[in-house]
Amino acid sequence: MPLVEVRDLGVRYPVLTAPARSLKNKVLSRTTGGRIAGNSAGLVEVQALSRVSFTFRPGDRVALIGHNGSGKSTLLRVLAGIYHPTSGEVRLEGRVAALFDAAFGMDVDSTGYENIVLRAKYLGIPRSEIQGQVDEIVEFSELGAFMAMPIRTYSAGMAARLAFAISTSVKADILLIDEGVSAGDAGFMAKADKRLRGVIDRSPIVVFASHDRNAMINLCTRGLVLQGGQVLFDGTVNDAYSHYDKLVGAAITEAVPASGDLVA
Secondary structure, three states: OEEEEEEEEEEEEEEEEEOOOOOHHHHOOOOOOOOEEEEOEEEEEEEEEEEEEEEEEOOOEEEEEEOOOOOOHHHHHHOOOOOOOOOEEEEEEEEEEOOOOOOOOOOOOEEEEHHHHHHHHHHOOOOOHHHHHHHHHHHHHOHHHHOOOOOOOOOOOHHHHHHHHHHHHOOOOEEEEEOOOOOHHHHHHHHHHHHHHHHHHHEEEEEOOOOOHHHHHHEEEEEEEEEOEEEEEEEEHHHHHHHHHHHHHOOOOOOOOOOOOOOO
């Protein structure tokens, strides 16, 4: 049975280009996720996530709610296996599919057909499985003869349409969606929205990060409010937005202080 179980998750990473004591860091600490401090080598380290815990089960449609830099995208990338925890545990059961940046897993010098295989590999789709879906992907993307051309000959919208068609062909147990996912030009969006909703409906667990409140309320049943790399609320999506609104109204810009947030 599909499952996502996270216990005391922490993620920190160095900022190699910034000195540990600078005005720039003081500004960054209020505008990016997590908390910032210098280590003994004089490097800045960001605690992007701190002591995050939750369990997602089949039927959960989870909205990750928070301002830019609150930790939403970092959390999604940990669940996708792109980032690795520096503390805590992450347990995933089932196939994971991530709908992130359209550029991931695409090679501009390879053809559209070749990129179907390349992006499928990035998404963890076996070659034998994706080959059975090539015709459907080509038809949905509406790229026709351009499929035999290198991606560098495509417009940005054409490349996004192909990436979206490939990504949404996956049969996932755990579906991760970032707000940056794109389907290209406006004329294609209605068709893409219907396809995306179909992928969501057939995925047992969905985790969605977006600033589109209406979409999140319509698609999700549960909400996690993140701030400063911590989960401050976990409940129904409507209650989560009510909690978030109170935080914004109170002009809170940092997570609740706790030991271990600063990396020395």
